[in-house]
Amino acid sequence: MKKLFTIILLILLTKGSVWSQISQDERMQWWREARFGMFIHWGLYAIPAGEWKGQYDEKKIGEWIMHTYKIPYTEYSSLAKQFNPTKFDVKAFVKTAKDAGMKYITITTKHHDGFALFKSKVNNYNVVDATPYRRDIIKALADECHLQDIKVCFYYSQAQDWAEPNGWGNNWDNFPKENDRNHQQYIDDKVKPQLTELLSNYGEVGMIWFDTPLSITKEQADDLKALVRKLQPKCIISGRLGGGVEPDYQSTSDNTVPPTTVAGDWEVPATLNNTWGFKKYDATWKSADGVTRLLFDIASKGGNYLLNVGPTADGVIPEASVKILKQVGEWMKINAEAIYESKASPYYVEFPWGNITQKPGKLYAGIFNWPSEDFYLEGLKTKVKKMYLLADKSKKPVQFEAQYDAPTNHHVLKIKLPKEAPDKVLSVLVMEIEGEAIVEKQIIEDHSGKINLFGGKAKSTKNGHPATIAINNNGGGAQNWKDAEIKLEWEFMVKTPGTYDLEIVSTETGAHEKTDWTGGHQVKLIYNDVVKDITISPDAKTFNPRTLYWKNIITKAGKITFDKPGIYKLKLEPVNILQEGRGFTFREINITK
Numbered sequence: 001m002k003k004l005f006t007i008i009l010l011i012l013l014t015k016g017s018v019w020s021q022i023s024q025d026e027r028m029q030w031w032r033e034a035r036f037g038m039f040i041h042w043g044l045y046a047i048p049a050g051e052w053k054g055q056y057d058e059k060k061i062g063e064w065i066m067h068t069y070k071i072p073y074t075e076y077s078s079l080a081k082q083f084n085p086t087k088f089d090v091k092a093f094v095k096t097a098k099d100a101g102m103k104y105i106t107i108t109t110k111h112h113d114g115f116a117l118f119k120s121k122v123n124n125y126n127v128v129d130a131t132p133y134r135r136d137i138i139k140a141l142a143d144e145c146h147l148q149d150i151k152v153c154f155y156y157s158q159a160q161d162w163a164e165p166n167g168w169g170n171n172w173d174n175f176p177k178e179n180d181r182n183h184q185q186y187i188d189d190k191v192k193p194q195l196t197e198l199l200s201n202y203g204e205v206g207m208i209w210f211d212t213p214l215s216i217t218k219e220q221a222d223d224l225k226a227l228v229r230k231l232q233p234k235c236i237i238s239g240r241l242g243g244g245v246e247p248d249y250q251s252t253s254d255n256t257v258p259p260t261t262v263a264g265d266w267e268v269p270a271t272l273n274n275t276w277g278f279k280k281y282d283a284t285w286k287s288a289d290g291v292t293r294l295l296f297d298i299a300s301k302g303g304n305y306l307l308n309v310g311p312t313a314d315g316v317i318p319e320a321s322v323k324i325l326k327q328v329g330e331w332m333k334i335n336a337e338a339i340y341e342s343k344a345s346p347y348y349v350e351f352p353w354g355n356i357t358q359k360p361g362k363l364y365a366g367i368f369n370w371p372s373e374d375f376y377l378e379g380l381k382t383k384v385k386k387m388y389l390l391a392d393k394s395k396k397p398v399q400f401e402a403q404y405d406a407p408t409n410h411h412v413l414k415i416k417l418p419k420e421a422p423d424k425v426l427s428v429l430v431m432e433i434e435g436e437a438i439v440e441k442q443i444i445e446d447h448s449g450k451i452n453l454f455g456g457k458a459k460s461t462k463n464g465h466p467a468t469i470a471i472n473n474n475g476g477g478a479q480n481w482k483d484a485e486i487k488l489e490w491e492f493m494v495k496t497p498g499t500y501d502l503e504i505v506s507t508e509t510g511a512h513e514k515t516d517w518t519g520g521h522q523v524k525l526i527y528n529d530v531v532k533d534i535t536i537s538p539d540a541k542t543f544n545p546r547t548l549y550w551k552n553i554i555t556k557a558g559k560i561t562f563d564k565p566g567i568y569k570l571k572l573e574p575v576n577i578l579q580e581g582r583g584f585t586f587r588e589i590n591i592t593k
């Protein structure tokens with residue numbers, strides 16, 4: 001009896017001390033399954049909405065207006081007296097997110113301007129104490145999210161705070177010079193107490209989304225992480241904590257989608273137009289089609305998509321945003337199975353036609369470029385049992401033929417898709433497979449006579465030793481290549497002899513307000529005894545559906561002849577890389593018939 005009692009007591013004790021128990025997998029589980037979340041940027045900046053005393057700037061982001069026009073704190077903070085979002089309908093907010101298929105909402109509780117959307121006892125520059133509205137917006141949203149079973153997450157600008165003389169970033173007010181500031185005091189007096197409020201007064205918080213850590217130290221970042229862990233052990237810490245301290249997942253640069261699958265947990269924070277905080281004249285809305293394709297593509301690469309809306313000062317999510325999200329939601333109604341709980345594609349690189357997500361026993365090919373003839377999927381070693389379209393409720397089998405060529409050890413699936421895409425935006429082809437999806441490693445000429453030499457698949461060396469060129473995620477994944485000592489080499493299989501066209505693809509990069517591309521690099525292409533000297537020049541530009549902002553730049557590099565079938569090698573060696581911008585933003589070489 002006594003023994004039983006002890007055992008029960010032990011079980012209760014372990015259950016109670018969840019904080020010491022929770023594993024990283026447990027912490028991340030809901031987030032990994034979610035794949036799609038809503039970002040909300042809302043604050044005083046919604047009042048000027050991109051215009052200050054008649055000044056406009058198409059390129060600047062709305063929530064940065066205080067910084068853009070060097071507005072003194074005393075002047076900017078008086079906007080609070082006007083902040084009265086009487087049209088705010090929290091149910092409508094949550095419904096917009098849920099109808100789009102989003103599983104979490106991350107809202108700015110305090111952005112760089114320092115104004116808090118929640119009641120704070122430690123700082124009265126907040127929605128309850130400083131505005132006529134007087135209601136705690138974060139409380140309203142958190143309560144509604146809990147009610148409607150969607151995760152609520154808090155963005156908190158931990159370093160930049162333009163209201164604080166000891167915060168980071170405000171260099172236009174009569175504040176101490178950045179080096180003379182007591183950042184620690186700002187962290188102790190505002191950041192930690194406010195994070196404590198956020199993690200104590202609003203129930204379960206899915207995540208704290210930190211941003212722009214600037215010169216925050218390792219000790220300070222460690223301290224913030226420990227605070228979050230102590231107060232809510234299950235709460236996730238987003239990518240931009242800073243100080244070199246390990247967050248729970250990585251954030252890509254804003255609006256930036258990598259070209260390949262990326263291991264680990266990561267998220268793309270992205271806008272719907274060119275701003276986060278509402279700007280009344282920004283009508284650069286992305287298309288719902290583009291957003292849907294990105295959602296699929298990001299999931300295919302193993303990431304989450306955190307997509308932003310910027311409510312107005314009245315408290316309304318702009319109609320254009322609602323409309324886009326509605327359409328995405330319509331698509332999700334039919335296709336969400338391919339998104340939620342999915343894992344990254346077994347293929348490393350995206351396809352021109354779309355991409356692939358997977359779940360145990362299933363591959364989901366998301367096709368946005370519907371083929372006019374047969375559809376080919378090459379290089380899948382795993383046996384496919386059955387195919388059907390997700391949009392087809394009857395699951396009528398899609399006919400396919402599995403081909404295998406023993407001499408080249410190459411697998412090809414030749415698939416008979418209907419003439420018309422069931423969904424013009426993106427149709428999902430489900431493939432039921434036998435066991436784990438395994439893909440060939442080799443690079444081989446495909447059925448259309450194309451050979452793709454992707455940068456990330458090259459053997460890269462420096463002075464004969466393995467070397468890596470940093471993946472620059474911007475612009476759809478060019479290599480941020482500045483070191484001319486680094487050389488790339490590919491080995492690939494040619495099936496049909498003949499003369500092929502060669503093109504070198506690099507990409508534009510940047511932030512959405514500024515597109516960067518540096519040309520003029522000189523490189524050598526070496527194959528057998530043939531050496532071609534090439535200057536990287538913009539011979540053509542093509543749209544990249546994965547970036548929406550940045551184009552692929554094509555450099556024509558002449559022709560190459562293969563006399564007989566077999567394995568060939570091609571080398572790409574820089575002669576001179578210009579060091580401006582991001583250097584040589586190389587992506588791939590295409591060899592086409």
Ligand code: H79
Binds near residue numbers: 059211254
């Ligand atoms: O919250 C959103 C942005 O406000 C924030 N991150 C996302 C999620 C962010 N903080 N910094 N940045 C983004 C980079 C900002 C760069 C710019 Fe500027 C601000 C470009 C134009 C205004 C500073 C001022 C740099 C150039 C001019």
